Amino acid sequence: MDKTAVTSAMTAWNDSPANVILQSANGSLTAGDTYDASASWDGITYWGWHLCYPYTRTCFSYANVYLNYYYTAHYSANTNKGIAAHELGHAMGLAHTSGCVLMTPYTTTRNSCGIYGPVTDDVNGINALY
Ligand SMILES: [Zn+2]
Incomplete structure (x- = not known):
């Protein structure tokens, strides 16, 4: 489990002007490693929700974030x-943006732009949701 990546990502969000504070706790948002050599993704998020679509509303009941160790290693x-x-x-409800x-x-x-945490557009997206 690459705790460093998740912890530093949480710090990046918490240090941004986004209206969210992410804390380590047992709860409905989890983050962990998986190993899948057949997958094309290096990170993925799964939601479970009842009535709300996560890209437009944030009322999911859980979100599980995975980093694919096959790549991230x-x-x-x-x-x-x-x-x-x-x-x-x-996990917090943001969609893809170019x-x-x-x-x-x-x-x-992200790498060629040198972006490893939220920038203004990402923060604005969160602050529109929360
Ligand atoms: Zn994505």
């Missing part, structure tokens, strides 16, 4: 932090 600490921060963005933003769908884009 070979990535830098900053890359993994960016993936974890991106997936936490999904450009140099945390919520770009591409790890390569």
Whole structure:
């Protein structure tokens, strides 16, 4: 379990102007590692929800964030932090956006932009939801 990536991603969100504070606790948002050599993704978020669509409402009942160790084992600490921060963005209700933003769908884009935590567009997305 790459706790460093998740912890530093939580700190990146908490240090941003987003109206959220992420804390480690036993609760409905979890983050962990998985190992899947057949998957094309390096990070993924699953939700369970009742009536609300997570990209438009945030009333999911749980969110589970996974980093795919098959990829992340070979990535830098900053890359993994960016993936974890991106997936936490999904967990909180953000959709994909293009450009140099945390919520770009591409790890390569985040790296070439030097983005490993939320930028203004990501923060604005969260603050529109919360
Ligand atoms: Zn994504």
